[in-house]
Amino acid sequence: MGNGNNWDDLRYLLAVARHGSLSAAARVLGVNHSTVLRRVTALEQAMGARLFDKLPGGYVLTAAGDEMHRVAQKMEEDLAAANRLLSGRDTRIGGSLRVTTVDILTLYILPRHIAAFRRLHPELRVDLVAAEASLSLTRREADVAIRATSRPPENLVGRAVSGLAFAVYGASSYLERAGDAGDLDRHPWVGLDESFEHTSLAQWMKRTVPAASIGYRVNSVAGAVEAVRAGIGLGLLPCGVVDRDPAFRRIGDPVLEADTKLWLLTHQDLRHMGRVRAFLDFMADALTRDRDLLEGRHA
Incomplete structure (x- = not known):
């Protein structure tokens, strides 16, 4: 490990440890499978220890590999910090x-x-x-x-x-057809999926809208905006996106709990x-x- 390629070899170790296979590491590093195998083998020979066990589920670090992995992660963090500091001095607007x-x-x-x-x-x-x-x-x-x-x-x-801010909206065309915007329970709703569970939007929906009323769920707020535009139902949408759009009508004030x-x-x-x-x-x-x-x- 005394040559100038120390960090380069460790990059291969990190990639295999992160992705669990030679082929996945090769894709990330932009090289072929045999290059990764050659570099990992060279590193093992230089260290005099096996760094990975090849198991049915992929490549897993040995105890020696785990120690080497910690060293490699520290080097990666130090290089990234140095890169950020050097970049921070770059005043070019280009x-x-x-x-x-x-x-x-x-x-x-x-x-x-x-x-x-x-x-x-x-x-x-x-x-x-x-x-x-x-x-x-x-x-x-x-x-x-x-x-x-x-x-x-x-x-x-x-x-x-x-x-x-977020408020309840329906498509203007949908509300003209369905009427009675004030009674929110009688309308179908567009909701957000489990990936939003931690958000105040999802928590307000859970408290306010019966689960049976949600006829469509999506994993994106932009997807919810377009679903409400299409007339699928009511939705809790960002005011800054839809207030100026005549295709939508707001029902009530912004929902403070979703702010x-x-x-x-x-x-x-x-x-x-x-x-x-x-x-x-x-x-x-x-x-x-x-x-x-x-x-x-x-x-």
Whole structure:
């Protein structure tokens, strides 16, 4: 292990340990199966110990492999930290910026703001990743997160720029046909599936809407918006997305128990990076100007 390829060999160990097979590790690393086997074997020979047991379920670390794995993880974390610190000193407003957010913001709120941002910074490419689950900013899967949450992750820095209100809506065409919007129990509903169980939206639905009334469930708020638009039933939807759309009619005031916050977040090592700072400052201004809409005061 005294040569200059130490970290490169350990990358192969980490990939096999994470993914459980040579072929899965090869796909992630962008090499072929035999390369992974060769590098792992070379590492075992250099260490004088077997690092993996090949079991029917895949490759499993031995006791020696487990010790080596801990060393490799620490090296990976140190390299990622160094990379973040070096990136944080980069003041160029160019290159690319990876942003993760949820589907409703990707589809309905952010595009016009990103268009305006890119008019100011045409050299900067924005890569937007719509994901309900947060990508890791620590491992540099993204540079910036725009999240709808009441409790942002403690390892990130940022600020809440607006509330995000939800209210009950039906499609205007559906309500004209079905009538009596005031009696919510007699309507079918669009709900969210188990992946939203932890959210205030799902908890309000559980308390308020009989399970038998939910005729359609979806694992995305944008999917719920489009289902209500299609006339499947009533739904608890974000005011900032549908209040200005004549295809929807709001029933009552925003539901306070479902209210959440819109956060702009980054990793503390990246907060001074030129492109991160420019994007965060621009979006903070843009989304603060949208507050009346996002907080349900537009209807």
